[in-house]
Amino acid sequence: xxxxxxxxTDLLPAEQKYWRYIQSKxxxxxxxxxxxxxxxxxxxxxxxxxxxxxxxxxxxEKEMYTFEDRGGDSVTLRPEGTAPVxxxxxxxxxxxxxxxxxxxYFCPVFRYERPQAGRFRQHHQFGIEVIGxxxxxxxxxxxxxxxxxxxxxxxxxxxxLVNSIGDDECRPQYVAGxxxxxxxxxxxxxxxxxxxxxxxxxxxxDCKVQTCRSLGEAAPRSVDHLCADxxxxxxxxxxxxxxxxxxxxxxxxxxxxxxxYTRTVFEIQPGDAGGQSTICGGGRYDKLIEQLDGKHTPGxxxxxxxxxxxxxxxxxxxxxxxEPKPTFMVINVGEAARPAALELAAKIRRAGVGxxxxxxxxxxxxxxxxxxxxxxxxxxxxxxxEIQRGEVVVxxxxxxxxxxxPLGEFLDSLNGSAES
Numbered sequence: 001x002x003x004x005x006x007x008x009t010d011l012l013p014a015e016q017k018y019w020r021y022i023q024s025k026x027x028x029x030x031x032x033x034x035x036x037x038x039x040x041x042x043x044x045x046x047x048x049x050x051x052x053x054x055x056x057x058x059x060x061e062k063e064m065y066t067f068e069d070r071g072g073d074s075v076t077l078r079p080e081g082t083a084p085v086x087x088x089x090x091x092x093x094x095x096x097x098x099x100x101x102x103x104x105y106f107c108p109v110f111r112y113e114r115p116q117a118g119r120f121r122q123h124h125q126f127g128i129e130v131i132g133x134x135x136x137x138x139x140x141x142x143x144x145x146x147x148x149x150x151x152x153x154x155x156x157x158x159x160x161l162v163n164s165i166g167d168d169e170c171r172p173q174y175v176a177g178x179x180x181x182x183x184x185x186x187x188x189x190x191x192x193x194x195x196x197x198x199x200x201x202x203x204x205x206d207c208k209v210q211t212c213r214s215l216g217e218a219a220p221r222s223v224d225h226l227c228a229d230x231x232x233x234x235x236x237x238x239x240x241x242x243x244x245x246x247x248x249x250x251x252x253x254x255x256x257x258x259x260x261y262t263r264t265v266f267e268i269q270p271g272d273a274g275g276q277s278t279i280c281g282g283g284r285y286d287k288l289i290e291q292l293d294g295k296h297t298p299g300x301x302x303x304x305x306x307x308x309x310x311x312x313x314x315x316x317x318x319x320x321x322x323e324p325k326p327t328f329m330v331i332n333v334g335e336a337a338r339p340a341a342l343e344l345a346a347k348i349r350r351a352g353v354g355x356x357x358x359x360x361x362x363x364x365x366x367x368x369x370x371x372x373x374x375x376x377x378x379x380x381x382x383x384x385x386e387i388q389r390g391e392v393v394v395x396x397x398x399x400x401x402x403x404x405x406p407l408g409e410f411l412d413s414l415n416g417s418a419e420s
Contacts, residue, residue, distance in 0.1 A: 005121070006115060006121070007112075007113065007115040007120050007121025007122065008120060008121055008122045009120060009307075013323070015310070016323055017320050017321060017322055017323045018309075018310040018313055018314075018320055019124075019306060019310070020323065021153070021313075021320045021321065022126070022153065022306055022309050022310070022313075023106060023126070023306075025149065025152045025153055026104070026106075026126045026149055026304075027104075028152075029145060029148060029149055029152060030104035030128060030145070033102065033141070033145050034102050035102040035103060035104040035128055036102065036103055036104070037103070037104055037105065038085060038088060038103040038104070038105050039105060039107070040078070040081075040084035040085060040087075040088055040105070040107070041078075041084070042077060042078055042107075042108065043075045043076060043077050043078065044075065044076060044078060044083070044084055044087065045073070045074070045075060045076075046064070046066050046074040046075060046076040047074075048076075048083050048084070048087055048292070049064060049076050049079060049080075049083055051291055051292065052082075052083040052086070052258075052259075052260050052288055052291055052292065053079065053080065053083065053258050053259060053260065054200070054258065054259025054260070059079050059080070059111065059258070062112065063079060063111040063112045063113055064076050064077075064079050064110075064111070064112070065077040065079075065110045065111075065112060077110035078107060078108070078109055078110060079109060079110060079111050080109060080258065080303070081105060081107055081109065081125055081127040081129075081301075081303055082127070082129060082258075082260070082285065082288070082299075082301055082303075083260075083288070083292075085103055085105065085127075085129045085131075085301075086129075086131065086285075086288050086289055086292055086294075086299065087292060089101065089131050089289070089294075089297075090289065090292060090293075090294045094131070095132070095294075095295070095297065099131075099132030099133060100130045100131055100132035100133035100138065100299075101130070101131050101132055102128070102129075102130050103128065103129050103131075104126070104127065104128045104129075105125075105126070105127050105128075106124065106125070106126055106127075106306075107124065107125055107127070108122055108123070108124050108125075109122070109123055109124065109125050109303075110122050111123075117311070118277075118305075118307065118308045118311055120307060123305050123306070123307050123308075124305070124306040124307065125303045125304060125305055125306065126149075126303070126304050126306060127282075127301060127302065127303040127304070128142065128145065128301050128302060129299060129300075129301035130142060130299060130300050130301060131289070131297060131298075131299040132297055132298065132299070133298060134286060134298035136233050136234075136236040136237040136240060136264070137236075137240055138300060139237045139240075139263075139264045139284060139300055140237060140240035140241055140243075140244060140246075142282065142300050142301065142302060143160065143162075143241065143246065143266055144244055144246060146266075146268055146280045146282070146302050146304070147160060147246050147268070149280070149304065150268060150279070150280070153309065153313065153318070154313070154316065154318040155270070155279070155309075155312055155313070155316060155318070157270060157271035157272070157316070158268050158269065158270055158271060158279075159249060159268070159269050159270075159271060160246065160247060160248040160249070160266065160267075160268055161248070161249055161250075161251040161254055161266060161267045161268075161269065162237075162238075162241070162248050162249070162250055162251070162254070162264070162265070162266045163222065163223065163250060163251055163252060163253075163254040163255070163264075163265050163266070164222060164223055164226060164230060164233070164234040164237075164263050164264055164265070165202065165222045165255055165261060165262065165263065165265055165283075166222055166225065166226050166227065166230045166262070166263065167227070167229075167230055167262045167263060167286065167287075168262075168287065169227045169229070169230070170225055170226050170227035170230055171202075171222075171225075173225055174220065174222050174225035175201050175202060177220045177225065178201050178202065178204065178205075178219060178220055179197060179201045181219050181220055182197055182201065182204050182215065182219070183197065185215050188211055188212075188215060189204075189211075189212060189215070190207065190209045190211065190212055192207065192209075193207050193209070193212050200259070202255050203255070204216070204219075205219060205253045205254075205255045206253070206255050206256070213253070216253045217253070219252075219253070221252040222252065222255075223250070223252065230263055233263055233264070234263070234264075237264055251267075254266070254267060256281060256282075256283055260285040260287065260288040260291065261283040261284065261285055262283075262284050262285060262286045262287055263283075263284045263286065264283050264284045264300065265281075265282070265283035265284070266281065266282060266283060266302070267280065267281040268280040268281070268304075270312055270315075278308070279304060279305065279308045279309055279312055280302055280303070280304040281302060281303065281304075282300070282301050282302025282303060283300065283302075284298065284299070284300040285298075285299050285300065285301075286298040286299065322375075324354070325354070325374065325375045325376065325377075326354030326355050326356050326374075326376060327353050327354050327355065327376070327377050327378060328345075328348055328353065328354070328355040328356075328376065328377070328378050328379070328380050329355070329356050329357075329358050329367070329370070329371040329374070329376045329378075329379050329380070330344050330345040330348070330355060330356070330357050330358055330380045330382060331358040331364065331367040331368065331371070331379050331380065331381045331382065332357070332358055332360045332367075332382050332383070333360075333363075333364050333367075333381070333382070333383035333384075334383050334384045335360075336384055336387070337360070337382050337383050337384060337386075337387060338360045340382055340387050341357060341358070341360065341382045342357060344380065344382060344392070344407075345357045347411060348380075348411075348414060351411065351414040351415065352414075353414050355380075356374075356376075358370065358371070358379075364381070367379070368395075371397055372397060376397055377396070377397060377398070378394055378395065378396060378397060379394075379395040379397060380392050380393070380394055380395075380410070381393040381394075381395060381402075386404075389404075390406060390407050390408075391404050391405060391406050391407055391410075392404070392405055392407055392410050393405075394410065
């Protein structure tokens with residue numbers, strides 16, 4: 001029997017209400033903050049991600065789905081959402097628009113990772129990007145949007161973690177100190193971190209192996225090595241968060257897993273944080289547009305995994321509205337009633353009201369049980385007698401009351417019915 005590929009999952013009808021809930025809340029918030037939607041291709045030129053995400057990252061080295069297409073070009077399924085948006089910003093001349101440009105998106109993301117709870121090889125993200133403004137007030141606004149998203153979903157047992165990793169001026173000195181520290185603990189490092197020590201020392205702080213995490217607690221702190229400009233940006237950012245009464249903690253190990261980040265980085269985690277706990281993460285990427293051959297253009301954004309948000313909604317037992325159900329089931333009794341029932345169901349739907357056709361091979365009682373099981377509000381009974389009299393019997397499934405109505409009168413009444 002065929003099964004979904006490892007690390008993927010089917011989104012069944014029963015789960016759709018969580019996605020609809022998350023997407024509606026996220027879309028409403030993004031529009032309130034002035035963001036416009038963007039959708040980019042599911043795959044891109046592989047060079048886009050190698051150049052932006054970084055050759056020394058786990059994503060590029062181990063996790064990208066990269067293949068050669070029939071034209072001989074190397075393409076990669078999208079492993080993250082920011083680089084494609086920046087590519088679109090450049091390709092479509094968005095620098096000519098009023099700056100900054102605010103965009104949001106929903107997209108599938110593909111990474112060849114070891115599947116576990118909350119981590120999939122195909123998962124889905126809601127993300128936002130603000131391109132064209134370097135002011136720390138924009139950082140605070142982006143964090144506030146992320147914080148408000150969690151609150152609007154009903155997730156209030158959450159922690160905001162922030163850090164600054166500096167920029168090209170001050171980070172080299174910090175990375176040199178970090179490398180010296182970890183070199184003195186070389187024997188305690190996992191094999192991946194021994195490789196990172198030479199190629200990408202900042203990633204050492206991001207390791208999830210417990211021995212390496214313990215070393216990270218005592219490692220040099222990036223905020224102690226900021227240049228004057230980065231220090232000013234960091235101080236203002238923290239003051240803006242306080243002004244907006246957003247609670248936060250500084251996590252000196254927080255660096256995020258992508259090379260393009262500069263200065264502000266942040267994550268939101270649930271209060272009972274576990275192994276795969278981050279439900280939102282992002283940061284500033286002031287050099288990314290330049291890495292893609294554009295002019296200096298600062299940017300900041302975040303991504304939030306819909307699957308992980310769903311897990312946390314369930315864990316917190318948050319009541320999510322059910323998917324809307326059809327208002328009517330047209331129950332048909334007798335072979336001759338089938339065409340008339342089919343026609344009636346079509347007329348109900350064309351009037352803008354939800355309706356499904358009952359299983360005419362079942363008896364009346366069986367179709368009523370089916371309507372109850374599906375949560376249908378009203379059964380519309382149509383048999384040979386009703387057809388002959390030109391009427392229908394409308395049964396209220398909540399209290400089993402029913403009344404016969406002329407067919408024309410019933411159809412006219414649909415104009416005042418709400419869409420299901």
